[in-house]
Amino acid sequence: MSDQYSNEPMLDMFVFETTQLIEQLEQIILTNEKGSCFTPSAINEIFRIMHTIKGSSAMMMFTDISVLSHTMEDLFYYLREEKPNYIDCSKLSDFLLEGVDYIKGEIDKIKSGDDTANNPSELIKTLKEFLVTLKTENNSIALNKVNSPVKKPQYYIRQEKSITTIYNNIYKAIIYFEEGCEMENIRAYTIIHNLKDITDDYYFLPEDIIDNDNSAEVIRQQGFQIYFKADHAYDSMHEFFMQTIFLRELDLIQLENDNEYKHLYEKKQSNIDSINILQNNPIKIPEIHNMNNAGMDKEKQASVTTQSIISVSIPKLDKLMDLVGEMVIAEAMVIQNPDLKGLEINNFQKAARQLNKITNEIQDLVMSIRMVPLSATFFKMHRILRDMCKKLGKEVELEIIGEETEVDKNIIEHISDPLMHLVRNAIDHGIETTEDRVSMDKSKTGTVTIEARNAGSDVLVIIKDDGRGLDRDKILNKARKSGLLYKREEEMSDKEIYNLILLPGFSTKEVVSEYSGRGVGMDVVSKNIETIGGSISVDSVTNKGTTITLKIPLTLAIIDGMNIKVGKSCYTIPTISIKESFSPKEKDLILDPDGNEMIMVRGKCYSILRLHKLYKVSTHITKFTDGIIIMVEQEEKTLCIFADELLGQQQVVVKALPEYIQKLKRVRGLSGCTLLGDGRISLILDVAGLINI
Amino acid sequence: MKKVLIIDDAAFMRLAIRTALEKSGFQVAGEAANGMEGIQKFIELKPDIVTLDITMPEMSGLEALKAIIKFDANAKVVMVSAMGQEAMVRDAIMNGAKSFIVKPFKEEQVIKALNQILEM
Numbered sequence: 184m185s186d187q188y189s190n191e192p193m194l195d196m197f198v199f200e201t202t203q204l205i206e207q208l209e210q211i212i213l214t215n216e217k218g219s220c221f222t223p224s225a226i227n228e229i230f231r232i233m234h235t236i237k238g239s240s241a242m243m244m245f246t247d248i249s250v251l252s253h254t255m256e257d258l259f260y261y262l263r264e265e266k267p268n269y270i271d272c273s274k275l276s277d278f279l280l281e282g283v284d285y286i287k288g289e290i291d292k293i294k295s296g297d298d299t300a301n302n303p304s305e306l307i308k309t310l311k312e313f314l315v316t317l318k319t320e321n322n323s324i325a326l327n328k329v330n331s332p333v334k335k336p337q338y339y340i341r342q343e344k345s346i347t348t349i350y351n352n353i354y355k356a357i358i359y360f361e362e363g364c365e366m367e368n369i370r371a372y373t374i375i376h377n378l379k380d381i382t383d384d385y386y387f388l389p390e391d392i393i394d395n396d397n398s399a400e401v402i403r404q405q406g407f408q409i410y411f412k413a414d415h416a417y418d419s420m421h422e423f424f425m426q427t428i429f430l431r432e433l434d435l436i437q438l439e440n441d442n443e444y445k446h447l448y449e450k451k452q453s454n455i456d457s458i459n460i461l462q463n464n465p466i467k468i469p470e471i472h473n474m475n476n477a478g479m480d481k482e483k484q485a486s487v488t489t490q491s492i493i494s495v496s497i498p499k500l501d502k503l504m505d506l507v508g509e510m511v512i513a514e515a516m517v518i519q520n521p522d523l524k525g526l527e528i529n530n531f532q533k534a535a536r537q538l539n540k541i542t543n544e545i546q547d548l549v550m551s552i553r554m555v556p557l558s559a560t561f562f563k564m565h566r567i568l569r570d571m572c573k574k575l576g577k578e579v580e581l582e583i584i585g586e587e588t589e590v591d592k593n594i595i596e597h598i599s600d601p602l603m604h605l606v607r608n609a610i611d612h613g614i615e616t617t618e619d620r621v622s623m624d625k626s627k628t629g630t631v632t633i634e635a636r637n638a639g640s641d642v643l644v645i646i647k648d649d650g651r652g653l654d655r656d657k658i659l660n661k662a663r664k665s666g667l668l669y670k671r672e673e674e675m676s677d678k679e680i681y682n683l684i685l686l687p688g689f690s691t692k693e694v695v696s697e698y699s700g701r702g703v704g705m706d707v708v709s710k711n712i713e714t715i716g717g718s719i720s721v722d723s724v725t726n727k728g729t730t731i732t733l734k735i736p737l738t739l740a741i742i743d744g745m746n747i748k749v750g751k752s753c754y755t756i757p758t759i760s761i762k763e764s765f766s767p768k769e770k771d772l773i774l775d776p777d778g779n780e781m782i783m784v785r786g787k788c789y790s791i792l793r794l795h796k797l798y799k800v801s802t803h804i805t806k807f808t809d810g811i812i813i814m815v816e817q818e819e820k821t822l823c824i825f826a827d828e829l830l831g832q833q834q835v836v837v838k839a840l841p842e843y844i845q846k847l848k849r850v851r852g853l854s855g856c857t858l859l860g861d862g863r864i865s866l867i868l869d870v871a872g873l874i875n876i
Numbered sequence: 877m878k879k880v881l882i883i884d885d886a887a888f889m890r891l892a893i894r895t896a897l898e899k900s901g902f903q904v905a906g907e908a909a910n911g912m913e914g915i916q917k918f919i920e921l922k923p924d925i926v927t928l929d930i931t932m933p934e935m936s937g938l939e940a941l942k943a944i945i946k947f948d949a950n951a952k953v954v955m956v957s958a959m960g961q962e963a964m965v966r967d968a969i970m971n972g973a974k975s976f977i978v979k980p981f982k983e984e985q986v987i988k989a990l991n992q993i994l995e996m
Contacts, residue, residue, distance in 0.1 A: 193891060200888045227933075231885075234931050238958050239888040241980035364985065365978035366957070369965045376969055396962045426996055428975040428989050 195496065197243050198290055204232045205286055206559065212279050213565045220272040221262070229279070230259035236286065248289050251303045254310045255282055261314060267321035278313060280566070281306055350384055350412035353441050356424055357406040357434040364429035367402040368392040374427055378411065381423065385411035406432075412441070497592065500553055507542075507549045508741060508836035512858045514542050515833055519860030546741060546834070550591070554737075557635050557644070558586035560599050564606045564633060571610045578628040579614050581606075588635040590642050590737055597715045598644065598735060601708040605646045605731055606631060608705075613650030613729050623726065625649070637737075641717075641759075644733040653681050653723035665689060681721040685709040716837075716854050718871045720818065734818070742837060744857070746830035746865055747813065749794045750802035753865035754826070755835050755857055756813060760870040762821070764813040764829060772807055782812065782823055789814065791823045792873060797852065802827055817871045824873070833860065837867060851876055878994055879905035881923035883914035883940065884956060885932040889979070893927055893956070896983035902990070911935030915943045918951070925952040925990055928973070930964050938968055945972040952993050956981075 211228055215221045221229070233256040240248035262270070285303050292299065358374065360367050371392045378385060388408040389398045413420065417437050424433050518535045561583050568581045590598075614620075614629035621627060632647040655677060662668050662683045670679070683689060687706040712719045717735040736742075744755035745764075771783045780791045791812065795802045804810045804827045813824045835857035844850050854869035880902050884890045890907045897904055905921045908914035912935050918926060926944065930937035937955060944951050955968045955976035965976050974993045977985055 193888075193895060196888045196891045200886060231931060231933055234958065235886040235889075238979045239886060239892075242888070242892055244980075363982070365959060366962055366965060366976070369962050369969065369976070372966055373969045373975060393966065426992070428992050429985070 194243070194293070197239050198294055199494065201236055201239060201248075201286065201290055204236055205283055205290070206562075208232050209280070209283050209566060210562055212276050212283070213569060216272065216276045216569070220270055221275070223263070223266070226259055226262045230256060230263055233259060245289065245293070247301070247303050248286055251282055251285060251307055251310075254307045255279070258310055258314045258317075261317065265318075265321065267317055269320055270317065274313070278306070278310055282310070350382060350414050352414065352416070352420075353412050353438040354410070354417075354420055355436045355438055356409045356411075356420075357432075358409070358424065358427065358430065359406045359432040360402065360427075361429040361431045362403075365399075366396075367399040367407070368396060369399075370427070370429065371398075371402055371407040374407070374409070374424070377423070378409070381415060381420075382411050382413040384413075385409060406434075410438075500549075500592070504549055504553065507546050511542055511546060511741060511834055511836055512860075514538060515860030516862060517860075519831075519833075521861050543834075550737075550741070553592045554589040555592050555595055556587050556589050557595065557642075560595055560602060561586045561633055561635070563599070564602070567603060567606055568610060568631065571607065575611065576616070577610065577614055578617055579610050580628050580630050582630055582632040584632065584634040585636045588637060588642055590735060594715055594735055594737075597711060598717075598733065601711045601733070602633070602644065602646070604704065604708050606633070609646060609648040609650065609729070613648035613652075615651050619651075638734070642735045642737060644735060645730060646733075647728060647730045649728040652725040652727055652729055653684070653721070655680055655725070658683055662686075662689065678720070678722055681723050684721060685719060716869070718818065741834055742867075743832065744835040744865075744867065745813070745832050746835075746859060747794075747811075747824075747826040748828050748830050749798070749826050750800040752798070752800050753830065753859060753863055754794065755833075755865045755867045756815060756824070757867070757870065758832060760815045760817055762814040762816050764811055766810075767807045767812050769808055780807075782807075784814070784823075789821050789823045791825050792876070793825045795825075795827075797876075798850075804828075815870045815873070817874055820874045822870075822874045824868075830859075835859075835865070835867065877901060877903040878925065878990075879903050879921065879923040880990070881906050881908065881914070881917055881921055881926045883908045883911070883917075883926060883932075883937070884929035885909050886929070889929065889956070893986060896986045897990070899983065900987045902987075911937065911940030911943075914940050915947070918944050919947060925954065925994055927954050927956050927977075927986075927990075930955055930957045930961055930968065936964075938964060938971065941968055941973055942971050952996075954989055954993060 208229060211225050215225045233252045237249050237252040237256055240246075240252065261267070282303075285301070285306060288301060291297075292301075358371070360370055364370065368389075369392075371387070375385070375387060375392075387410070389395075389401045389405075392398045392402075392407075415423070417435070421433070421435050424430070424435060427433075518539065523531070564583075565581055568579055571577075572579050609631045610629075614631070615623070615625075617627055620629065630649050632645070634643075634645040634647070636643050636645075658680055659668075659672065662680075663672075665688055667683060667686050667689060668675075684705045685708075687710070689706060709719050712733055712735065715735065717733055719734070720732050721729065722732070723729040743758040745758050745761055747754050747756060765784075767782055773781045773783060773788070775781050775790075780793075781788050782791055791807070793805075794800070795805070807825060810825055810827050811829055813826060813829075815822055815824060837855040838857055840850075840853060840855055844853070852869050852873040853866050854872070855867045857865050857867055859865050880897055882890050882893050882897075882904060884893070884907075887909070890909075894904045894907070905923045906917045908917045910932055914926075914928065917923075928937045928941055928944075932940070941953055941955070944953060949972070951972070953968075953973045955965055955973045956979060957965050957968075957976050958979045965973075968976065974996070975989055977989055
């Protein structure tokens with residue numbers, strides 16, 4: 184990497200922009216592949232993307248990326264300029280995606296600080312060969328089709344160059360440019376262009392600076408020589424040349440006679456003419472209406488100057504989120520401070536309410552900043568689908584609904600992998616082969632649908648396929664063998680049986696090959712979703728397809744919670760899951776035949792969970808009538824939680840549980856912990872977990 | 877301090893140029909991500925000098941240059957180009973660009989070119 188640009192912001196920006204461009208590119212490739220072939224605008228766009236990546240990577244000295252993108256740029260330059268008729272699009276897409284993957288891989292390595300280079304020379308070679316084939320194929324087609332003469336640049340040749348002015352002085356200048364300034368021929372042209380204001384009698388070497396870009400090399404070696412006549416004195420001419428940008432050396436001599444000049448004179452015409460031709464080309468100037476008025480229109484001006492979007496690094500946002508979290512806690516600590524108990528402090532309360540309002544607003548705002556639409560994650564699936572379909576020889580369409588749904592940035596990171604897994608499963612195990620589908624009277628092309636939609640403080644992500652569905656019996660057999668049946672078989676609903684595949688230990692890697700149903704690491708998917716406080720459920724209809732629903736919280740960080748007390752411990756229940764809370768009456772309490780405690784509420788029976796028993800907390804409130812019952816609901820299942828008393832509602836900042844509670848002790852039914860206003864620690868109950876205990 | 881306007885569709889390039897310039901005491905008056913925005917900013921910010929990328933979507937650097945020169949014939953515009961775009965650079969010079977820098981460039985090249993053009 185170049186030292187001068189090795190500073191962090193540059194690298195970050197490089198990684199950021201290149202990643203964005205690559206994603207954009209991938210999307211263009213995939214959309215165009217679906218159509219017949221690349222549209223002109225897509226070709227132009229790809230050309231531009233490769234051009235940008237080439238430039239930036241060259242600056243950062245990532246030579247491999249730069250060379251590869253240069254090759255791709257060349258290819259698309261040809262496509263853009265020549266518009267060949269015959270292109271093997273599928274091959275082209277394959278190459279492009281290979282390139283995309285390579286660059287992605289390199290960017291990942293750059294991000295992780297991995298120095299091992301992966302040589303793209305094979306791919307570059309293939310690309311170059313592809314371009315050559317493309318050229319030959321299309322040339323022969325073109326020749327066969329039209330017998331049109333090859334267009335040669337046509338120069339307008341003037342009859343006679345008439346030099347109207349007679350100049351007094353004759354000069355010879357030899358100019359060397361600085362090393363590494365590049366395009367020396369165009370730099371030389373710049374001088375000639377400026378010299379035209381001084382004289383129209385000049386000659387230069389090498390002559391072909393306009394048509395031949397290799398002349399740059401000649402100038403590098405031998406310098407750029409100009410012979411010219413002018414009225415200007417030596418000093419003023421010297422000054423003129425000294426203004427040349429990237430000038431390394433100037434050798435300006437005033438010639439005594441014009442022998443040397445005359446000698447070269449004959450050859451002069453063509454050069455000047457070709458320059459003149461360029462000169463005489465009509466210059467189109469884009470018409471920009473009202474441009475001149477823009478300066479006067481202040482309001483318009485303001486709208487132009489304000490930059491509407493800036494990029495902020497994620498660690499900074501995370502930090503901000505953390506701080507806001509701390510602030511919410513600190514606010515609670517102040518407002519609910521035990522020292523304030525029983526005091527008549529109206530003014531304080533007023534101020535506290537104001538503070539509370541502002542903290543809430545800040546919090547909402549920070550949350551919204553972190554919200555990202557799911558579209559990018561969803562669109563990644565197109566690529567997986569494409570690759571898998573090619574490999575498996577299946578025809579599958581991907582339907583995406585509600586990709587504009589937004590969730591917290593952190594959550595996106597957590598669901599990307601599970602989603603990929605589920606889509607893979609759907610294509611691999613769910614969708615049948617084309618022949619099977621046809622024989623079953625299904626449409627030839629299978630469909631995988633990914634849908635996202637808001638549901639309260641959650642987002643539902645639904646992955647649906649119209650494949651063969653899950654095999655109920657096989658799942659039951661497998662679960663029986665692994666001893667995973669938590670209920671009697673006869674009592675289990677179909678849905679409960681399908682959901683068995685989510686249990687840890689249901690499937691192992693070896694099973695994949697022999698087991699044609701689903702279940703490849705589904706427990707991993709389920710674990711991933713649970714770590715972010717989400718839940719997953721499976722539903723399936725034989726030969727109609729499988730639907731997997733992920734329920735994901737909008738955000739991880741701050742939730743509305745109800746604090747409850749059991750003995751000396753505090754617990755927090757997410758308010759969203761609470762249906763009601765009440766003090767039970769003796770007559771509503773019943774025992775089922777197994778001795779489980781139940782409560783009758785409005786004619787329906789619910790089981791009661793004693794928190795003090797579950798977490799072995801000592802409390803003197805053990806009679807239901809002394810405490811309080813909180814009815815919670817998750818996924819249409821309801822549970823009544825018994826606690827000592829309610830402490831109050833509060834926004835709580837979710838902190839992860841320490842490793843040893845999560846992993847070593849495997850305490851069930853907890854999703855995190857939080858700090859209360861008085862500084863006590865409260866455990867956040869995982870309602871879904873509790874219901875399934 | 878001399879005011880510079882950077883017109884480039886690649887954010888990375890804008891940052892690269894900005895970094896180089898700010899180190900050497902230039903003031904980056906503004907950035908524009910396309911030709912049209914570039915022209916508007918030019919009119920509004922009246923920079924002492926402009927760096928202008930040649931390849932940009934929608935309105936190319938060349939078209940932007942023509943518009944800028946039409947607005948102010950003495951505008952000091954330095955083109956930023958990649959290798960292999962000789963023809964476009966030449967057109968730019970013909971249409972009034974003062975000079976050009978070629979990507980990948982070194983910081984000192986940018987500074988040198990800009991300083992020299994400003995002295996003209």
